[in-house]
Amino acid sequence: MHDIANETVKFIDLNVIYVVFLFLVGFVGGLVSGFIGSGGAFVLTPGMMSLGVPGVVAVASNMCHKFPKALVGAYKRFKYGQVDLKLGLVLAASAGVGVQVGIKIQQLILAKWGPAGSDLYVSLSFVAVLVVVGSYVFRDAMKISKAGGGERVALLAKKLQSINLPPMITFKTANVRISLWFTLPVGFATGMLAATIAVGGFIGVPGMIYMLGVSGLVASASELVIAFVMGMGGSINWAIHGMVDIRLVLIILGGSLLGVQLGAIGTTYVKDYMIKIVMATIMLIVAVSRAFAIPKYLDQLGVISIGKGTIALLGAISFVSMCLALLTGSIIILVSMWRAKRSSYAPKALAEAR
Amino acid sequence: MLIGEQAMSNLMGTNRKNDLHNGRKILVVANKGIFTETLINHCVQLAGRLGYDLAALSVDAQSEGRPFEDRSGKSAKKLCEAAGSNGIHCSAMIKRGDIEFAVEDAIHEIKRVEIVVVDSEISSESIRNISVPVVSVLSAFNDQGGNAMPAKSESSKAILMGKTAGYGVVSAACYAAVFTNADTVTQICSRGGWYAAIPIATVLAFSFVHGAFAHNLWSLLGIEALKRDQVRKTEHKVIEKRKQLRKRPRAYAYVNPFHRIDL
Numbered sequence: 001m002h003d004i005a006n007e008t009v010k011f012i013d014l015n016v017i018y019v020v021f022l023f024l025v026g027f028v029g030g031l032v033s034g035f036i037g038s039g040g041a042f043v044l045t046p047g048m049m050s051l052g053v054p055g056v057v058a059v060a061s062n063m064c065h066k067f068p069k070a071l072v073g074a075y076k077r078f079k080y081g082q083v084d085l086k087l088g089l090v091l092a093a094s095a096g097v098g099v100q101v102g103i104k105i106q107q108l109i110l111a112k113w114g115p116a117g118s119d120l121y122v123s124l125s126f127v128a129v130l131v132v133v134g135s136y137v138f139r140d141a142m143k144i145s146k147a148g149g150g151e152r153v154a155l156l157a158k159k160l161q162s163i164n165l166p167p168m169i170t171f172k173t174a175n176v177r178i179s180l181w182f183t184l185p186v187g188f189a190t191g192m193l194a195a196t197i198a199v200g201g202f203i204g205v206p207g208m209i210y211m212l213g214v215s216g217l218v219a220s221a222s223e224l225v226i227a228f229v230m231g232m233g234g235s236i237n238w239a240i241h242g243m244v245d246i247r248l249v250l251i252i253l254g255g256s257l258l259g260v261q262l263g264a265i266g267t268t269y270v271k272d273y274m275i276k277i278v279m280a281t282i283m284l285i286v287a288v289s290r291a292f293a294i295p296k297y298l299d300q301l302g303v304i305s306i307g308k309g310t311i312a313l314l315g316a317i318s319f320v321s322m323c324l325a326l327l328t329g330s331i332i333i334l335v336s337m338w339r340a341k342r343s344s345y346a347p348k349a350l351a352e353a354r
Numbered sequence: 355m356l357i358g359e360q361a362m363s364n365l366m367g368t369n370r371k372n373d374l375h376n377g378r379k380i381l382v383v384a385n386k387g388i389f390t391e392t393l394i395n396h397c398v399q400l401a402g403r404l405g406y407d408l409a410a411l412s413v414d415a416q417s418e419g420r421p422f423e424d425r426s427g428k429s430a431k432k433l434c435e436a437a438g439s440n441g442i443h444c445s446a447m448i449k450r451g452d453i454e455f456a457v458e459d460a461i462h463e464i465k466r467v468e469i470v471v472v473d474s475e476i477s478s479e480s481i482r483n484i485s486v487p488v489v490s491v492l493s494a495f496n497d498q499g500g501n502a503m504p505a506k507s508e509s510s511k512a513i514l515m516g517k518t519a520g521y522g523v524v525s526a527a528c529y530a531a532v533f534t535n536a537d538t539v540t541q542i543c544s545r546g547g548w549y550a551a552i553p554i555a556t557v558l559a560f561s562f563v564h565g566a567f568a569h570n571l572w573s574l575l576g577i578e579a580l581k582r583d584q585v586r587k588t589e590h591k592v593i594e595k596r597k598q599l600r601k602r603p604r605a606y607a608y609v610n611p612f613h614r615i616d617l
Contacts, residue, residue: 014536076569253561261572
């Protein structure tokens, strides 16, 4: 989040192209969110900024669309029996603390190294977290896929579950019994990452899977509960400061409410490990995208020196590859759904095919 | 008693892919001669996932005779056609009398029956002592075995269209109201302080209306969630029951290698 003191807020004029762009990005972001529990936000903020929206308004408007979208997605997946409400709320509590710490760190870096330093910190966080976690998730998903699709509880999670450190907490839907202490770092890291790169789920969902032993399906669904709680808190904060452009929020919401429901439906068509594949693919492509943005910040800090043309080109590649990440994720989701629907065993469909 | 040979060969005709197949089987038991659509879907999916064959059993407990044979023959044909289209070997039979005895008879006749799948309408009391794990599939209300009342589905589609249109109109009206007064609304929502409640309430209201429209729209387009939990829970039950059955005490034979054998 940015320092908003004394900033003059300017709301952009909208035209048809902007409206269509925001609607489509909202739809794709919602689709990915509904499927993997997070995502979309990291494209929307730079997407809005590329239209001329001030950074702080983009962040505020993004957050204001995120929490109702998460609410709708969580409700839909709750009806499918995928959401562990207790797990989501417990993690949301520690995520709230993580968000505050994340903001403080951002403010310290901003004060010491300025906007370029802050942006560099954000980009390095993106690359480090997304490459490490994304690679691990991808490798795990490939292993499961080759083994025939049966998801197993991770060794670390099994060990942590076996440690009897009161207070112990049972999460019924997730089918997990674990010490409350082990849920704190997962929630805290989720909040911190949300405050840093706007997508806490990239650590929240893998954290729930590999540390707590929750299945990919329940983890991605419960993440929506965390996103709702954090998003609502943040949105109220931004709205109190008058930073929300309601027009942008409603346009994005128009697309994302369609997408998030489709993504939620999609989770019932595919095997559980597909959620990991989509998440890991998006994470790795976004990591590459942010890596292209790093030279710009190093140039601004005077660490390296590169031409303006090169900076502009790298910036364009960064933005395009970020959009590509979302698009790739959406295509994987839609193709998987289409394949699953085609091979479903309804007798009526079979009769028609013959 | 088997269904007439002609009928049987017609049923088997669609399954020529696996003529020499002698694999494990799932025995599917009809409820009053009817295999419901839910039951058919479930069994075909289960057989596909486990790599088993299907054997359909209809038990004429009420001694109805010919009407039962006709009804059960048609219903079993649907099951076998669905199985055949997915490369699953399927056979069918009719028996008379008590369900439990009929099922046990079928198990011994067919051989290698690993699971028995029944409709939830069949009471658990009547199949309590089956020697093989029994799984009960919850049939959908008014599931008529593949002929789910067309009249009712048409009326429910009409209701769905109405809901979609209704929520769509309200959603469009809300968007029109905001964007025809865009400047005023934006100004009010960005006043800050206590006015923060306005944008929060606005997005929640839009989520409800537009969210409902989106939900009905996807349903109208035929894009709905697949109920996979039933299959997953069923498989889990089967695995658990087999684990329990394996714990039965085994008989051991000891052979004395030094026993003199007169050749």
